[in-house]
Amino acid sequence: MPSFLRIEGTKIVDGEGKEVILRGAGLGGWMTMENFITGYPGCEFQIREALAQSIGEEKAGFFFDKFLEYFFAEADAKFFKSLGLNCIRIAINYRHFEDSMNPRVLKPNCFAHLDRVVKVCAEQGIYTILDMHTAPGGQNGGWHSDHGTHIAGFWIHKDFQDRLIWLWTEVAKHYKDEKWIAGYNPMNEPADPKHSGLVLFYDRVLAAIRAVDPRHSLFFDGNTFSTDFSGFPDDVASRWPNVAYAIHDYSVYGFPKTPEPYARTEEQRRRMHRSYEKKRAWLDERGLCVWNGEWGPVYARRAYDGNATDEINERRYNVLSDQLELYHKDRLSWSIWLYKDIGFQGMVYVAPETPYIQLFQDFLQKKYRLAVDSWGADDKSVKHAYDPIVNLIKEAVPNEEDRRLYPFPVWSVEERVARLARCQLVSEFMVLEWADHFKGKTEEELDKLAQSFKFENCHQREGLNKVLTDHAKQIAEVAAEIA
Numbered sequence: 001m002p003s004f005l006r007i008e009g010t011k012i013v014d015g016e017g018k019e020v021i022l023r024g025a026g027l028g029g030w031m032t033m034e035n036f037i038t039g040y041p042g043c044e045f046q047i048r049e050a051l052a053q054s055i056g057e058e059k060a061g062f063f064f065d066k067f068l069e070y071f072f073a074e075a076d077a078k079f080f081k082s083l084g085l086n087c088i089r090i091a092i093n094y095r096h097f098e099d100s101m102n103p104r105v106l107k108p109n110c111f112a113h114l115d116r117v118v119k120v121c122a123e124q125g126i127y128t129i130l131d132m133h134t135a136p137g138g139q140n141g142g143w144h145s146d147h148g149t150h151i152a153g154f155w156i157h158k159d160f161q162d163r164l165i166w167l168w169t170e171v172a173k174h175y176k177d178e179k180w181i182a183g184y185n186p187m188n189e190p191a192d193p194k195h196s197g198l199v200l201f202y203d204r205v206l207a208a209i210r211a212v213d214p215r216h217s218l219f220f221d222g223n224t225f226s227t228d229f230s231g232f233p234d235d236v237a238s239r240w241p242n243v244a245y246a247i248h249d250y251s252v253y254g255f256p257k258t259p260e261p262y263a264r265t266e267e268q269r270r271r272m273h274r275s276y277e278k279k280r281a282w283l284d285e286r287g288l289c290v291w292n293g294e295w296g297p298v299y300a301r302r303a304y305d306g307n308a309t310d311e312i313n314e315r316r317y318n319v320l321s322d323q324l325e326l327y328h329k330d331r332l333s334w335s336i337w338l339y340k341d342i343g344f345q346g347m348v349y350v351a352p353e354t355p356y357i358q359l360f361q362d363f364l365q366k367k368y369r370l371a372v373d374s375w376g377a378d379d380k381s382v383k384h385a386y387d388p389i390v391n392l393i394k395e396a397v398p399n400e401e402d403r404r405l406y407p408f409p410v411w412s413v414e415e416r417v418a419r420l421a422r423c424q425l426v427s428e429f430m431v432l433e434w435a436d437h438f439k440g441k442t443e444e445e446l447d448k449l450a451q452s453f454k455f456e457n458c459h460q461r462e463g464l465n466k467v468l469t470d471h472a473k474q475i476a477e478v479a480a481e482i483a
């Protein structure tokens, strides 16, 4: 039997006080579907509404339920365990539990899929961390917080905050005795322009969870997409006991928009190291426990990147390996993004010959050409269309300071235009087209489409999995030495 994990100083430890290093991946795209992970445009609530409009509520409900059933099952957990990994961070969308038109009422059976996956993981000796990836109103302006705009409404409406506190109380009540849950991650990638709202939220959520579940550890993301702790109070060690802090350490070298191809030069390694150290410096100065809750490159695909694919991916595996080397030196717990998708970032990905990918082949090409997903997108075919908007803003607002809108510099003017114009506006017009692909399908056909996401119908990204396994082995060796 496992024991509840807890945070002691800089370490995560088990019931006997032995250090535990969590190494694993994020289960994104499942209970929080995302555009590039599952292949739709826009965000999850939009495609759910559109599918109901296209094929009716009942059939849409059937498809999404089957999708949830197949996306992660025992075969996934067994495979994950076989790689030497021990923790899955599960991204959950608040909308599964509570309807915004019927707030503060739990939906019937809302824990069923989550219970099943926590159990399937536990049976393989895999810890889980529950990550609230979306908050009512949106905790950041990204597609992944599933609210459809770039303004993070959570920070300006107290009622949204009250609802999330209520929901966490319900979740914690439900899982309070589950020892295989390593802890709760109350909010993914907050982006609170004032910082103070986040601190108040953490005060409140900690008190609410601890009132019903005093044993589970909490994992608090830094502000501004889990990169900035400078607005946190100095007394967090005493104010927030049994808490670890999440950085998200995406390296610029892992993406198509890299400053230059990663060649493992001393300068590049120094830059990679510096960016990682910068995110954790505030925590290190105070002796706090750091967890890297998201990181990892995206990969080239033959269908889009042609002959350059292998070379690009070798470089990306090197980025991955060099990041892991840094983490290993610090005995850092980490959770790579992403376990499963349709072939951009995941450790396993839906095979091209499956019904789902076959059905959406042309649509996916169109999405790629229009660069409607902002995550790792290559905008070469549409840059000419958006540059004039960027230039117009720069000319109209000549004072650079005035263009530094939060979350600058993560969002430059270019990035803001990309997110709003491509990922929200153009995407919005493509949502119905995605849904219309399902028109006229029988339940049996819908079931087959959903089955495309089954482990048995996926390929494995072997280069990535090998790097992870090699590092997991090193960690296991160190753990054995300590024991």
Ligand SMILES: O[C@@H]1[C@@H](O)[C@H](O[C@@H]2CO[C@@H](O[C@@H]3CO[C@@H](O)[C@H](O)[C@H]3O)[C@H](O)[C@H]2O)OC[C@H]1O
Pocket: 028, 034, 142, 144, 188, 189, 225, 227, 248, 250, 251, 252, 294, 375, 410
């Ligand atoms: O659901 C995930 C989501 O959590 C993730 O969000 C992005 C993470 O990276 C953010 O940008 C980074 C900020 O820090 C800098 O140091 C890095 O260089 C940037 O890459 C980005 O704004 C978030 O949207 O993205 C993937 C989703 O699937």
